[in-house]
Amino acid sequence: VEGVHWDPQEARPEQIGAKAVNRNLSDMAAMGLEPRWLLVSAAIPAGTSESVLHEIVLSMQAAAGRFNASLVGGDTSRSPGPLVLDVAVIGPLGSCQPVTRSGAKPGDRILVTGEFGGSALGKHLDFTPRVREGVFLNQHYRPSAMIDVSDGLERDLCRILDASQVGAILEGSCIPVAEAATRLAQRTGKDAIEHALRDGEDFELLFTLSPERARSLLAAADRFFSVTDVGEIGADRARLLRWEGREIPLQGEGFDHQF
Amino acid sequence: VEGVHWDPQEARPEQIGAKAVNRNLSDMAAMGLEPRWLLVSAAIPAGTSESVLHEIVLSMQAAAGRFNASLVGGDTSRSPGPLVLDVAVIGPLGSCQPVTRSGAKPGDRILVTGEFGGSALGKHLDFTPRVREGVFLNQHYRPSAMIDVSDGLERDLCRILDASQVGAILEGSCIPVAEAATRLAQRTGKDAIEHALRDGEDFELLFTLSPERARSLLAAADRFFSVTDVGEIGADRARLLRWEGREIPLQGEGFDHQF
Numbered sequence: 063v064e065g066v067h068w069d070p071q072e073a074r075p076e077q078i079g080a081k082a083v084n085r086n087l088s089d090m091a092a093m094g095l096e097p098r099w100l101l102v103s104a105a106i107p108a109g110t111s112e113s114v115l116h117e118i119v120l121s122m123q124a125a126a127g128r129f130n131a132s133l134v135g136g137d138t139s140r141s142p143g144p145l146v147l148d149v150a151v152i153g154p155l156g157s158c159q160p161v162t163r164s165g166a167k168p169g170d171r172i173l174v175t176g177e178f179g180g181s182a183l184g185k186h187l188d189f190t191p192r193v194r195e196g197v198f199l200n201q202h203y204r205p206s207a208m209i210d211v212s213d214g215l216e217r218d219l220c221r222i223l224d225a226s227q228v229g230a231i232l233e234g235s236c237i238p239v240a241e242a243a244t245r246l247a248q249r250t251g252k253d254a255i256e257h258a259l260r261d262g263e264d265f266e267l268l269f270t271l272s273p274e275r276a277r278s279l280l281a282a283a284d285r286f287f288s289v290t291d292v293g294e295i296g297a298d299r300a301r302l303l304r305w306e307g308r309e310i311p312l313q314g315e316g317f318d319h320q321f
Numbered sequence: 322v323e324g325v326h327w328d329p330q331e332a333r334p335e336q337i338g339a340k341a342v343n344r345n346l347s348d349m350a351a352m353g354l355e356p357r358w359l360l361v362s363a364a365i366p367a368g369t370s371e372s373v374l375h376e377i378v379l380s381m382q383a384a385a386g387r388f389n390a391s392l393v394g395g396d397t398s399r400s401p402g403p404l405v406l407d408v409a410v411i412g413p414l415g416s417c418q419p420v421t422r423s424g425a426k427p428g429d430r431i432l433v434t435g436e437f438g439g440s441a442l443g444k445h446l447d448f449t450p451r452v453r454e455g456v457f458l459n460q461h462y463r464p465s466a467m468i469d470v471s472d473g474l475e476r477d478l479c480r481i482l483d484a485s486q487v488g489a490i491l492e493g494s495c496i497p498v499a500e501a502a503t504r505l506a507q508r509t510g511k512d513a514i515e516h517a518l519r520d521g522e523d524f525e526l527l528f529t530l531s532p533e534r535a536r537s538l539l540a541a542a543d544r545f546f547s548v549t550d551v552g553e554i555g556a557d558r559a560r561l562l563r564w565e566g567r568e569i570p571l572q573g574e575g576f577d578h579q580f
Contacts, residue, residue: 063364065401101360103407105322136409142324143402148362150394150409 064144068187075114077187079121082147085212087129088191088265090151092210093160094200097131097193101150105141118147129193158200161269165206166226171276172293176266178215179243179257186263195287196267203279208269216259218268220301220314226270229296232312234259234305236292255305270295323403327446334373336446338380341406344471346388347450347524349410351469352419353459356390356452360409364400377406388452417459420528424465425485427556430535433549435525437474438502438516445522454546455526462538467528475518477527479560479573485529488555491571493518493564495551514564529554 064070067085068078083100090097102122106115123133131151175192192210199205207226211218215237223230234255243257250257271279276291283289293304301312323329326344327337342359349356361381365374382392390410434451451469458464466481474496482489493514502516509516530538535550542548552563560571 063398063400066364066399101409103362103409105325105405105407137407139322140325141322141402141405143400143405146364146400146402146405146407148364148396148405148407150360150362152411 063146066144073187075117076121078145078147079118080125081187082118082149083122083125084189084191085265086149086151087125087131087193088210088212090153091191091193091196091267092208093162094196094205094208095155095158095160096153096197097126097129097151098153099134099151100126100131101152102133102136103138103148104136105139105143105146107141107143107145110145122149129191158197161200161205161208163207163209163222163225166222166228166270166295167206167272168228168295168297169273170206170270170295171273171291172219172230172232172268172270172295173276173279174211174215174238174266174268174290174292176264176288177238177240177243178211178259178264178266179240179254179261180246181240181242181261181263181265183242183246185240185242185265189265191265192267198286199267199269199279203271203275205269205271208267211264211266211268213262214260215264215268216303216312217314220312222268222270223301224314226295227299229299229301230293230312231296231300231309232293232303234303236290238288238290240264259303322405325403332446334376335380337404337406338377339384340446341377341408342381342384343448343450344524345408345410346384346390346452347469347471349412350450350452350455350526351467352421353455353464353467354414354417354419355412355456356385356388356410357412358393358410359385359390360411361392361395362397362407363395364398364402364405366400366402366404369404381408388450417456420459420464420467422466422468422481422484425481425487425529425554426465426531427487427554428532429465429529429554430532430550431478431489431491431527431529431552431554432535432538433470433474433497433525433527433551435523435547436497436499436502437470437518437523437525438499438513438520439505440499440501440520440522440524442501442505444499444501444524448524450524451526451546457545458526458528458538462530462534464528464530467526470521470523470525470527472521473519474523474527475562475571476573479571481527481529482560483573485554486558488558488560489552489571490555490559490568491552491562493562495549497547497549499523518562
């Protein structure tokens with residue numbers, strides 16, 4: 063949605079198209095499934111140039127094609143308001159079952175791909191959805207729960223905890239903080255860790271694995287992609303962030319998409 | 322799209338939800354296929370009441386359930402502009418092939434379900450998509466081409482003619498004119514036939530059949546639903562409306578959805 067997911071002053075057409083597709087591919091990645099077909103609908107304001115629309119569609123096709131998925135249908139309408147793009151992604155289960163948010167067990171390790179925070183400085187328009195990683199994890203490690211971090215690490219972890227009816231201790235010092243989070247912190251006066259925990263649109267995977275599988279993954283995977291152990295699912299329902307010797311309650315509070 | 326497909330002053334929430342689903346079911350009907358699964362996305366303005374959203378969702382579920390289809394997923398976002406609802410419909414082919422717009426042959430009869438014109442007076446918010454008729458036609462009569470009339474009979478016929486690379490003669494006196502078209506004509510000063518030809522959102526089926534199959538259908542079907550023969554696909558590319566002794570060129574010109 064123009065003005066919600068991108069700033070029309072900032073984003074180029076090819077970034078708009080890529081983001082619309084990639085954030086939905088990221089949802090498939092979070093279930094560990096291959097995207098195959100995309101349906102794209104657009105509500106288009108009067109006066110939108112054909113060349114802009116053409117660039118958006120080309121970038122959507124390119125983003126889908128990167129994972130062997132294709133645009134196969136959709137719809138268009140005019141919009142009396144902002145440009146709105148909606149993408150539905152369909153994929154075959156094959157031999158896989160989707161990973162849900164609800165299977166995290168006490169004792170499971172909490173792991174993440176990539177780095178967190180400061181996405182608003184640019185990554186939110188230019189990221190690689192973790193489709194390959196999600197499918198790899200599903201096929202070889204079968205996470206007990208998984209989600210893509212679109213609304214902030216802390217909030218999306220709470221979604222897994224809610225769905226799985228468990229607690230967690232998150233180790234603040236283990237969270238991979240993006241360089242952009244540090245840069246943004248210099249502007250905002252916050253700690254970089256706050257941006258890593260609460261900024262949205264990282265589009266990384268957050269998942270849980272038994273300690274044995276987590277060890278095996280950490281030993282095997284780091285040649286291929288970045289995985290970090292950031293905490294543990296708890297036996298009780300407490301939700302705590304361990305940070306500089308203190309234990310701070312986790313907040314499920316929201317991230318509001320705006321650029 | 323609020324302000325395009327419905328007037329927020331006129332439409333009740335349950336009409337908005339039903340229309341969003343039914344116009345998409347009508348697209349499936351046009352291919353002669355059963356809808357099975359619906360993905361619904363909503364961009365929602367701040368201040369939209371939860372009870373309004375609840376009624377919209379309930380009416381979507383009811384509209385889908387009428388044809389044994391279900392809402393199985395989707396997405397939500399906030400909207401800085403109008404309420405936008407997007408529906409993607411998925412269905413299994415089963416033993417059927419989709420009917421396209423491109424198979425009309427010279428000599429084929431042109432047929433329609435239902436009546437045309439004046440939909441803006443109410444039908445556009447409260448109609449039954451011709452899913453049963455479309456699937457019945459596909460299974461038993463295999464139309465050479467089919468479309469649902471959303472942008473006006475004349476314009477949507479031209480779409481079949483474009484796709485099939487043929488011409489047509491439409492018999493104006495045979496076109497079933499809705500009572501609402503006559504009522505609307507009294508207000509607009511136009512002929513009711515103009516409304517029947519050019520108003521949008523009739524959501525009836527327009528299809529072509531060989532003369533033998535058309536005869537067989539007309540003899541068999543009229544106990545179950547309204548079917549009317551309105552013209553013939555031509556051997557040359559001429560596109561004419563026969564009306565009061567004259568032959569008038571058909572216009573592919575557009576209908577602009579606004580309520």
